[in-house]
Amino acid sequence: MRPSISALILNGKQLAADVLKTIPSQVQGQKLFLAVVLVGNNPSSLIYVSNKMKTANRLGIETMLFHFEEDASLEDLLSEIETLNADPAVTGILVQLPLPQSINPRELLDMVDPLKDVDGLHPFNMGMLYEGDENSALIPCTPQGCIHLIESSGVSIEGKKALVMGRSLIVGKPLSLMLSSRGATVTLAHSKTRDLQKEIESAQILISAIGNPGLIKGDWIQEGAVVIDVGISKLDSGQLKGDVEFETAKERAFAITPVPGGVGPMTVAYLMKNILKANKLQQMSER
Numbered sequence: 001m002r003p004s005i006s007a008l009i010l011n012g013k014q015l016a017a018d019v020l021k022t023i024p025s026q027v028q029g030q031k032l033f034l035a036v037v038l039v040g041n042n043p044s045s046l047i048y049v050s051n052k053m054k055t056a057n058r059l060g061i062e063t064m065l066f067h068f069e070e071d072a073s074l075e076d077l078l079s080e081i082e083t084l085n086a087d088p089a090v091t092g093i094l095v096q097l098p099l100p101q102s103i104n105p106r107e108l109l110d111m112v113d114p115l116k117d118v119d120g121l122h123p124f125n126m127g128m129l130y131e132g133d134e135n136s137a138l139i140p141c142t143p144q145g146c147i148h149l150i151e152s153s154g155v156s157i158e159g160k161k162a163l164v165m166g167r168s169l170i171v172g173k174p175l176s177l178m179l180s181s182r183g184a185t186v187t188l189a190h191s192k193t194r195d196l197q198k199e200i201e202s203a204q205i206l207i208s209a210i211g212n213p214g215l216i217k218g219d220w221i222q223e224g225a226v227v228i229d230v231g232i233s234k235l236d237s238g239q240l241k242g243d244v245e246f247e248t249a250k251e252r253a254f255a256i257t258p259v260p261g262g263v264g265p266m267t268v269a270y271l272m273k274n275i276l277k278a279n280k281l282q283q284m285s286e287r
Contacts, residue, residue, distance in 0.1 A: 010153060016268065020055070027060040034275055091279050093116045144273075160204040166189075200216060208230060225252070228257050230242075
């Protein structure tokens with residue numbers, strides 16, 4: 001690793017744009033369709049859904065929003081997913097999270113056809129990831145984006161000590177498996193982890209997906225570490241902040257993602273790649 005006065009800033013917007021550039025030529029001649037299921041009117045979810053659908057449409061992927069009221073019954077939601085599963089025109093199904101507290105997300109996510117599960121959250125896809133088979137399954141988008149960001153720094157994952165903060169099914173758990181399969185020694189930290197500062201100080205690769213602004217002090221970062229900040233929180237001032245004290249951390253890290261403009265764009269880019277992959281897996285299953 002190079003000595004650095006200031007870290008390499010991993011520009012997620014530019015990297016995502018590079019990924020997306022390759023997609024229109026792969027879509028050409030195919031009719032791909034993304035169905036988005038949204039329950040309620042969570043302001044952040046509305047923005048995320050809009051961004052995902054606009055990006056898909058720009059790339060030549062058709063989309064449709066299936067928007068349910070906050071008090072929609074589980075039966076109605078499951079019925080809609082069954083219909084989408086059975087529709088051969090539907091390439092991918094995305095259930096936007098979070099769902100209202102009255103609905104157990106697993107009941108919906110488990111109902112999605114694994115071959116149309118473009119968020120990669122079905123137990124089948126998770127099981128394939130656990131076995132180390134990333135090619136035969138749809139993998140969660142944010143972890144894929146994190147791996148791309150790390151590799152774009154030029155740092156090899158193999159042999160590194162990696163710390164993943166947060167054990168969610170969307171980021172932490174799948175990412176820990178992906179890092180391990182690439183040869184990293186992985187620690188998965190969470191709210192019960194003792195002496196978190198010590199764990200952070202020893203990490204050569206740090207990924208935080210907590211959503212607690214400024215939780216990780218910049219001077220805890222090991223010199224020369226790669227830091228991927230998945231956490232994003234909106235302060236009362238309206239400013240968006242990550243889990244890591246960016247200004248201090250960038251003076252110690254080898255490479256670091258900004259918030260915003262780091263992981264977020266990569267997540268959307270890999271959702272688009274998952275739609276293409278879903279189409280390929282479906283075609284293979286029909287042979």
